Amino acid sequence: MYVFAVVLMVLVGWLGTFDASAGEPESEALVIAKASGLKKLRDVTERDMARAVKASGAGPTGTLSTHAVGSATGLMAPPPGISATASAGISGALALLGSMPADRPERLPRFLVWLPQSEASNSTEARRKATEAIKAAIASAFPSSTVELARREEHARTVLRIAGPLCDSCVISTWVFDNEPRVLEAPALLGGQKAYAWGGFNNTGVGTLDGYPLTDPDLSSQDRLGFYQQVSAHLPSWILVYLPPDERLAPYPQILRSGEILLFVEPGLYAQVSAKSREEEHAQKEAK
Numbered sequence: 001m002y003v004f005a006v007v008l009m010v011l012v013g014w015l016g017t018f019d020a021s022a023g024e025p026e027s028e029a030l031v032i033a034k035a036s037g038l039k040k041l042r043d044v045t046e047r048d049m050a051r052a053v054k055a056s057g058a059g060p061t062g063t064l065s066t067h068a069v070g071s072a073t074g075l076m077a078p079p080p081g082i083s084a085t086a087s088a089g090i091s092g093a094l095a096l097l098g099s100m101p102a103d104r105p106e107r108l109p110r111f112l113v114w115l116p117q118s119e120a121s122n123s124t125e126a127r128r129k130a131t132e133a134i135k136a137a138i139a140s141a142f143p144s145s146t147v148e149l150a151r152r153e154e155h156a157r158t159v160l161r162i163a164g165p166l167c168d169s170c171v172i173s174t175w176v177f178d179n180e181p182r183v184l185e186a187p188a189l190l191g192g193q194k195a196y197a198w199g200g201f202n203n204t205g206v207g208t209l210d211g212y213p214l215t216d217p218d219l220s221s222q223d224r225l226g227f228y229q230q231v232s233a234h235l236p237s238w239i240l241v242y243l244p245p246d247e248r249l250a251p252y253p254q255i256l257r258s259g260e261i262l263l264f265v266e267p268g269l270y271a272q273v274s275a276k277s278r279e280e281e282h283a284q285k286e287a288k
Contacts, residue, residue, distance in 0.1 A: 027270070028189055029255045029262035032240060035187040036112040036199030036207075040104055041253060044265045105200035109214065110207040111176050112240040112255070114186045117194040123180050126196035130239065131177050135160055137234035142166045149177075162212065170212035179206045190238065200242070209241070214248055221249055233259030 026034075026043060033041045113130050120126035131149070138160065139147040145164030150171075152159050158177035162170045181196035182205035198207035213224040225243070232241050241256040243249050255262040263270065 025267055027262065027264055027267055028257075029253075029264045031187050031189060032112060032255055032257075032262070033106075033200075033242065033264070035184070035190075036110075036114075036197070036201075036242070037205070038106050038110075038200040038242065040106050041264055044263075044269065046266075046269055049269070105202075106253070107244050109209040109244060109246075109249075110199055110242045111174055111209055112200075112207060112242050113176060113181070113198040114190045114195040114238045114240075115181070115197075116186075116191060116238065117183060117196060120196060123183075123196060126181055127176070127179075130181075130196075130198070131158070133236050133239055134174070134176065137231050137239075138162065138172070140234040141230040159211065167212060167216065170216070172209075172211040174209045175206040180204045195238070207242075214246075221247075224249055229256055229259055229261070232256035 030041060030043050111130075111134065115126050115130055117126075120129055135147055135149060139145075142162070142164070145162050145166040148161050150159055150161045151157075152171070152173070156178075157173055160172040162172065176198045179198065181198050182201055183194060184197045184205075186193055186195040186197070198205050200207070213219050213227045216224075219227075228241050228243060235241075235258070237258055243254050243256065245251055245253050253264055
């Protein structure tokens with residue numbers, strides 16, 4: 001509790017320097033998520049940060065305290081470009097999403113695929129192209145491992161089997177390999193064209209992602225995030241990865257785009273927190 005109290009004092013001081021904003025635009029992560037069928041997510045606001053850092057360790061707010069302390073002490077990796085101190089507030093606020101029902105699509109990792117319709121003549125070709133792109137990305141990210149498509153007959157699912165230094169006979173599964181896509185208009189920041197889409201939809205356009213590395217108990221959360229980030233860096237720009245709040249990953253949701261991490265934080269607040277983080281790092285270097 002002493003650590004948490006110190007974190008609170010520091011963060012409350014930070015919050016006092018932030019300017020409230022009206023009509024704040026949505027983050028890129030939220031725009032992409034909504035278009036992909038993940039409707040229950042939202043951006044962290046200044047009010048959320050204030051609520052998180054003032055939360056006590058009792059009752060349902062205990063999760064917030066845990067994430068704040070974990071981020072501030074380095075037990076949990078801070079978001080990119082954010083110092084550990086600032087991360088405590090943002091991670092704690094984002095942890096509010098942990099109260100969503102388990103059956104919500106926002107609770108599961110997913111590929112968010114937006115293949116331009118002009119690049120495939122029909123849904124079958126679109127699924128083949130998306131499948132090959134995912135397989136190629138994993139193979140490129142981990143060239144010393146063998147990556148092959150296989151059929152898991154007990155569940156009638158197509159999977160990717162990985163063998164080599166990365167892991168011994170690991171399996172990655174996603175409904176993108178077998179499920180029909182939807183044809184939708186992509187958000188402007190992904191081109192704005194008609195596209196074959198998989199994501200957080202029901203029945204068709206399901207992009208659920210499971211298997212390795214989530215199911216490997218020997219990996220740390222940073223190992224798992226590192227795997228997804230490496231794969232994301234080799235995916236085409238029309239395939240993104242959504243990672244939910246999960247103790248096996250991070251206490252906050254995120255979207256990976258070409259290896260870049262997109263957070264659900266209002267752009268203005270994120271910019272202010274990033275600036276404060278840079279000031280903090282500069283002051284620490286000056287003090288040495």
